[in-house]
Amino acid sequence: MKRSMLKKHKALYLLMLPGILYYIIFKYVPMYGVIIAFQNFSIGRGIMGSKFVGLKHFVDFFVNTPDAWKLIRNTVMLNLYDLLFRFPAPIVLALLFHEIRSKRFKRFVQSVSYMPHFLSTVVIAGIMVTFLSQQTGIVNHMLSWLGFERILFLGKPEWFRTIYISSEIWQTVGWGTILYLAAIAGVDPTLYEAAKIDGANRFQQMRHVTLVGMVPVMIVLFVLTLGHFMETGFQKIILLYNSMTYETADVLNTFVYRRGILSADFSFATAVGLFQAAIGFILVVTANRVVKKYSDTSLW
Amino acid sequence: MKTRGSFGSKLFDAVNIGLMIVLIVVMTYPLIYVFSASISDNAMVMSGQVVLWPRSVTLVAYERLLSNPDVWISYWNTIRYTAVHTLLTLIVTSAMAYPLAKKWLPGRKTILLMAAFTLLFSGGMIPTFLIVQNLGLLNTIWAIVLPSLVSTWHLFIMRTFFEALPEELEDAATIDGCSSLQVLIRIVLPLSLPVLVSIGLFTAVNQWNSFFDALIYLNERSMYPLQIMVRNIIIASSNVQGEGNTAYIETLKYAMITIATVPILCVYPFVQKYFVQGAMIGGIKG
Numbered sequence: 001m002k003r004s005m006l007k008k009h010k011a012l013y014l015l016m017l018p019g020i021l022y023y024i025i026f027k028y029v030p031m032y033g034v035i036i037a038f039q040n041f042s043i044g045r046g047i048m049g050s051k052f053v054g055l056k057h058f059v060d061f062f063v064n065t066p067d068a069w070k071l072i073r074n075t076v077m078l079n080l081y082d083l084l085f086r087f088p089a090p091i092v093l094a095l096l097f098h099e100i101r102s103k104r105f106k107r108f109v110q111s112v113s114y115m116p117h118f119l120s121t122v123v124i125a126g127i128m129v130t131f132l133s134q135q136t137g138i139v140n141h142m143l144s145w146l147g148f149e150r151i152l153f154l155g156k157p158e159w160f161r162t163i164y165i166s167s168e169i170w171q172t173v174g175w176g177t178i179l180y181l182a183a184i185a186g187v188d189p190t191l192y193e194a195a196k197i198d199g200a201n202r203f204q205q206m207r208h209v210t211l212v213g214m215v216p217v218m219i220v221l222f223v224l225t226l227g228h229f230m231e232t233g234f235q236k237i238i239l240l241y242n243s244m245t246y247e248t249a250d251v252l253n254t255f256v257y258r259r260g261i262l263s264a265d266f267s268f269a270t271a272v273g274l275f276q277a278a279i280g281f282i283l284v285v286t287a288n289r290v291v292k293k294y295s296d297t298s299l300w
Numbered sequence: 301m302k303t304r305g306s307f308g309s310k311l312f313d314a315v316n317i318g319l320m321i322v323l324i325v326v327m328t329y330p331l332i333y334v335f336s337a338s339i340s341d342n343a344m345v346m347s348g349q350v351v352l353w354p355r356s357v358t359l360v361a362y363e364r365l366l367s368n369p370d371v372w373i374s375y376w377n378t379i380r381y382t383a384v385h386t387l388l389t390l391i392v393t394s395a396m397a398y399p400l401a402k403k404w405l406p407g408r409k410t411i412l413l414m415a416a417f418t419l420l421f422s423g424g425m426i427p428t429f430l431i432v433q434n435l436g437l438l439n440t441i442w443a444i445v446l447p448s449l450v451s452t453w454h455l456f457i458m459r460t461f462f463e464a465l466p467e468e469l470e471d472a473a474t475i476d477g478c479s480s481l482q483v484l485i486r487i488v489l490p491l492s493l494p495v496l497v498s499i500g501l502f503t504a505v506n507q508w509n510s511f512f513d514a515l516i517y518l519n520e521r522s523m524y525p526l527q528i529m530v531r532n533i534i535i536a537s538s539n540v541q542g543e544g545n546t547a548y549i550e551t552l553k554y555a556m557i558t559i560a561t562v563p564i565l566c567v568y569p570f571v572q573k574y575f576v577q578g579a580m581i582g583g584i585k586g
Contacts, residue, residue, distance in 0.1 A: 009399075009405060009406070011479055011480035011481060012398075012399035012402065012405060012480050013399070013407075015395040015396070015398060015399050015480065015481065015484070016395065016396045016399050016400070016411065018391075018392045018395060018396070019392050019393065019395065019396030019450055019455070020396070020411065020414075022392065022446070022449050022450050023414060023415060023418065023450070025431065025435075026428065026431065026446065026447050026449070027418045027422065027423070028414075028418075029423070029427075029431055030422065030423025030424070030427035030428045030430075030431055031421060031422065031423045031427070032423075032427075033423050033426075033427030033428075033430055033431065034423055034424065034427055036426075036427065036430075043430075043433075093323075096316055096319060096320070099312070099313075099316050100316060100317070100320065101313060105317075105320070109320045109323060109324060111569075111572060112323075112324050112327050112328060113323060113327055114572060114575075114576075115327060115328075115331075115565075115568065116327060118505060118509075118564050118565075118568055119509070119561060119564065120508070120509030120510070120511065120527055120530075120560070120561075120564075121509065121511065122509075122511050122527040122528075122530045122531050122535070122560070123509075123527075123530065123557055123560055123561055125531075125534075125535060126530055126531075126534040126535060126553065126556075126557050127330050127334060127557065129534055129535055130334075130534060130550075130553050130554065130557075131330065131333075135346075136345070136346045136348075136550055138333060138348065138350075138351070141347075141348030142348075144348075145348075170326070170327070170330075174327070175579070178576055178579045178580065179579070179580070182580055201306075201308055201309070202308070202309055202312050203312065227420075235511070235512045238512075238515075239531065239535050253425070256424075256425055256426065257425065257516075260425060260426040260429070261425070261426075261429060261516050266426055266430065269425075269426045270424065270426045270427060273424040273425060273426060274424065277421075277422070277424060281420065281421070284420075
């Protein structure tokens with residue numbers, strides 16, 4: 001029976017074959033490869049021949065790595081800032097877009113605000129680096145005209161989070177409005193009529209009708225954001241940080257990159273990566289459960 | 301919304317338009333400055349005399365860059381990585397999505413679950429790196445193309461699109477003697493152009509802009525894509541030829557940003573529509 005099925009739909013299965021191979025080789029084999037976190041892996045011996053060492057690398061990280069606490073703190077802080085400032089930004093902007101009366105002006109502003117989304121991380125980091133340069137950057141020139149001291153922005157740990165989060169907002173705020181605007185378009189127009197009859201002014205309509213209509217999208221995006229909570233933006237961090245700013249800029253993922261790729265300390269780096277992924281997974285599952293309990297929107 | 305004409309409402313509009321103008325300035329100023337600085341005199345840029353418009357226009361930075369063979373090589377690399385990646389992604393994703401859209405196909409659920417599972421779990425940076433290394437892909441185009449070949453979101457979007465196509469058309473073609481592959485190529489794909497264009501553009505722009513895979517998988521200069529060149533020139537601040545030549549040390553950086561960005565900005569007005577469309581399909585399903 002089964003064989004005849006396979007034969008009958010052979011062509012369809014063959015079509016799927018390259019895709020399935022992709023998933024096996026580049027998704028499932030690496031998942032299996034995570035066991036090197038519990039080994040003293042060496043390339044020569046391979047996964048089969050390397051010795052198991054249990055939780056040694058986890059102990060190494062939590063007990064013997066002086067920076068462990070700093071890395072965890074930085075990861076959490078940077079992501080909290082991200083949730084606090086970057087996450088609400090498109091919500092506010094979508095509300096403002098919605099209130100623009102001229103259709104043409106609205107479309108123009110939207111197009112302009114989407115643009116940074118298409119720039120590469122390297123270009124944005126490059127703009128930050130050149131603009132913030134202490135001696136030659138335009139930002140410091142402006143500061144000095146206004147009578148302020150020049151600041152070595154990218155060499156000061158206290159500036160890193162601000163710089164990182166502002167560049168993230170600049171890049172994502174416009175594009176982030178798309179889903180919210182779609183949600184607003186789905187709001188029943190009679191709700192506005194009803195609100196007007198009840199004497200609501202425009203600000204009140206915005207708060208009680210438009211904003212409420214966006215809530216389901218907010219919830220889904222919130223849970224999705226939490227799903228990436230532990231890994232946010234480390235590609236940009238790699239471009240923006242340096243040893244002077246490690247105090248606030250070095251996160252788990254950048255540490256995994258340095259230890260794993262640059263120092264070829266594979267087992268240890270995989271263990272740190274696994275710890276990070278586990279926290280991320282717990283966060284998204286918890287968030288989804290909480291959301292499910294208190295509203296009818298959830299991811300699964 | 302009707303104009304109420306009340307003072308409060310007018311003030312609201314005025315403030316809103318004011319905010320939007322600020323937004324436009326914030327979004328465009330960095331790009332205008334980068335371009336102005338790239339064609340200005342180096343000393344003017346360094347001393348802060350270029351604020352918005354170019355001063356003492358000169359193309360020396362561009363001449364410098366364009367006479368550097370590494371820039372051309374990296375440009376060519378980016379073009380071929382992008383083209384190959386986009387083409388293969390569309391082929392493999394649509395070939396996989398088409399059977400998955402057949403609700404009666406045995407094993408379909410299992411494969412869908414297998415794909416969905418990878419949205420929650422992944423091996424992470426190091427195990428993936430080791431696979432790429434083991435397969436001997438380091439320093440080849442395949443290290444850039446293969447590890448990110450299929451995006452699970454795109455696979456699901458395409459499958460949903462295929463499911464919505466009328467089955468009668470395919471049945472008719474099958475009766476006429478078309479094989480599954482022929483049905484896919486002659487009937488399904490032509491009807492799915494919008495979704496193919498959206499996903500193709502997403503893949504292409506992502507690949508054009510990506511640098512991290514190149515950073516870890518490529519270490520031969522001749523394989524570097526454009527983004528790595530930009531990073532090396534600006535961020536790692538290693539100069540292309542002639543350390544510290546004062547005629548173009550700063551303007552070179554701005555010129556490099558411009559060169560890497562112009563292709564994206566040129567196609568942007570035309571593709572924006574597809575992108576918004578794509579973001580909506582993805583969002584509704586996601």
